Amino acid sequence: MTVNRTLGGDSAAVPDLIAQVLEEAGITAVFGISGGHTGRIFGALEKRQQRIRTVLVREESLAAVMAEVYGRLTRKPGVVLGQGPWVLGNGLVGTIEARLSSSPMLLLTDFSDTPPFSLHGPYQSGTGEYGNWDARQAFSGVVKQVFAAHEPMPAVHATQLAIKHALTGQPGPVAVIYSLSALTGRVDADSQPRLYPTQHYLPTPLPPADPARVAAAAGVLQAAKRPVLIAGNGVRLADAFGPLQALAEAAGLPVVTTPSGKGGLAETHPLALGVFGTFGTPAANACVAEADVVLVVGSKLTASDTAREHPALLDPERQTFIQIDVEPRNASWTFPAEHVLIGDAATVLGQLQAALKQPSAAAGLARVREHREALGHFAGPAYRSEASPLLPQRIIAALQEHLPEDTVICCDAGENRIFMTHCYQTRRAGHFIQAAGAGPMGFAIPAALAAKLLHPGQPVVAVCGDGGFAMTMNGLMTAVEQDLPIVTVILNNQALGWSLHSRGPFATRLGDFDHAAIARGVGCEGVRITQAAQLGPALRKAVAARRPTVLDVLTSLDVSFEDFSSPLARATPAPRVD
Structure with a gap:
């Protein structure tokens, strides 16, 4: 050559x-x-x-x-x-x-x-x-x-x-x-x-996974009575949203995600149950707990994802694991997997789908529907509350109702991210961005700037707490200078919510600052919201604006991250009795 x-x-x-x-x-x-x-x-x-x-x-x-x-x-x-x-x-x-x-x-x-x-x-x-x-x-x-x-x-x-x-x-x-x-x-x-x-x-495309291993995994998946698919961050890395949905639909696989995999399948899809694990939805956790076969796609299954590896949720002694990962060292890292498929997630998911014989989605759709009806699915009285200060669920319900379907959501760290992870229902795959690897505060605004730069024709919304906003509010200057009209929604509870609810008010309370006025001072639109009725019109106007907009929403401290913690994350597993 x-x-x-x-x-x-x-x-x-x-x-x-x-x-x-x-x-x-x-x-x-x-x-x-x-x-x-x-x-x-x-x-x-x-x-x-x-x-x-x-x-x-x-x-x-x-x-x-x-x-x-x-x-x-x-x-x-x-x-x-x-x-x-x-x-x-x-x-x-x-x-x-x-x-x-x-x-x-x-x-x-x-x-x-x-x-x-x-x-x-x-x-x-x-x-x-x-x-x-x-x-x-x-x-x-x-x-x-x-x-x-x-x-x-x-x-x-x-x-x-x-x-x-x-x-x-x-x-x-x-x-x-x-x-x-x-x-x-x-x-x-x-x-x-x-x-x-x-x-x-530049790296060349990875080879497909071993066909014999794929065939064996497909056979196990097809023979399963209660399979479930766990989508992790690797789905995003491989841009495998389409292949994941295609396999889930072909095999009737209920889909749950890790926090970093949230939005791997739109949570409005009839096979989606949302995030599982420590801050997972009850329906997602119930589906994983009952599974006999667990297909893990691009996830390390960390302790924070899996309710500290609670065996009532995931247990290789009663469940068969199939794991897809691009990094061989990640295979059987946390839980031993009987079937390991190394390769690009998009490619391997396509291989698995092709290896299925006479697949049917009916049973999986029925299981998801039953779990949703029994345990709920992104709904509840708090989503409709008119209380002031506003409940986080009410703010999130307004985001879902008034933002266009193609909106890209960028989350910050802290308690507000837990609220969004648990309560916000994604409507398109790949449109939910959060700092789930390290979880730094101050992530949402610069993340939204990058997303808007890459997708100028789509609405991009940064959701943060008042603590995280203060860390990178200078990003609003960049938004003005670079003509990146993002929308920032601040869940302003005048506290570091996670810390306050973990250990009390000392060194966790923040001052009552008018963040909307700060935004106007650097050339953005800025609106302070104190009533639920203001949210819808403000969101619609912010999306239509040609300037960056900040919505400073006075938020209740009556809701805690603990309210969305799975009981499994707080419970000590019972001793095993053979």
Whole structure:
């Protein structure tokens, strides 16, 4: 095979080649703040404004979350660009979420070094010598891989390898740390080793799962009396929403999800029961508990997902597990799986469907209908309450009633996320985004900005508490500057709800601030809502507005996350009696 050496030509500056690598990888946006030596890369991006959108943010945590969500939604690495100490420190919010949620991300940053004075304790330097901080070691604790580039050609090649590592296997964040000596250099035609086009570093499609294993799993699934499908984060990573729905419909599989898999199947679908586990719906938990065969798609089944692995919910001694995962190390990690199918979830789900013989959905549809009728399905008196301050369920009911079906919902962390996870009924697959990997507060607004950038024609709504809003409300400035008209709904209970309901009022109460006025002060629309009747008109107007809008909703503290906790999560399993 002959490979053309198109990168660099006769001679090119390193920042220009780094920008070219990003473009060759199909990356269309970069998020960050120009600082340290990375200003040189920003300068190179200025020449590519028609192909790569550079989004200047007000603080690195915004950039990191936006990059994480860009990676989630595009399956291409989201790029954070900025100075080393602050990409690490402030950007840690999105980086850890990307690591635990397996979102592809690139952290392009610098040592902030001062060659040749690295041994003399220079200002800000992260090269690791005496008197410096060690950037490589620091980043290595939170990313999949770190590449350090001290010379021109390796700086370009490291960027290509970082893209490969971010995408290969289980995706995640990768850091490239550039020295000033690398970014100020050039790559010539005779530079060694040679550079090649970035396409050769992009991962190729994974092979299908072993056909014999697929056939065996399909046989077990078809023979099951009470099968259930658990959809996790891997469904999103593989963009497997369509294949999942097709298999569920063909085999009559009731579908539940983990929190990070919420929305893998629209929860309005007749086979959907919502989230299961610690904060799951009663119907979802009942369906999982009765299952004889459990098909797990792209989930690690963590303790927080599974009510601390309560055997009344999941138990490999009475249930047969089939597990689909892209990462072999995740197979049989938490629970032993008798049937393991390694591969891309979309491909393997299609293989399973093709291997089924004379499938029928009738029994599964009946089981879901019975569980919904017996235990409820996204409904109840609180959804219609006119109490003031407003109950969280009433606010969520208004979101479902008045927002268009194609709205993308972005959730924050804390008690408000539990309310949304449990009570909000998704209407389209892939339209619910939450920080379920690490759970950082301040996630919703930058997540919504990234979603709106990628889907400008769809409504995008950030739902957060007043604590999370305060952490990233500077994102409203970015929304105005970048013309990203998102809607932010604040469940304002003047408290850190999770902490207050966990341990009491000390150091958990927040002041009564008018967040709508703050929003108006930075050029957004801002409305304070105190009555349930105001919600519908305000939401419809906010969606139609051409400016970012904040709805500051005074919210009751009478409802706690404990109200949505499964009894299994609070109970101690009884000793096993054989």
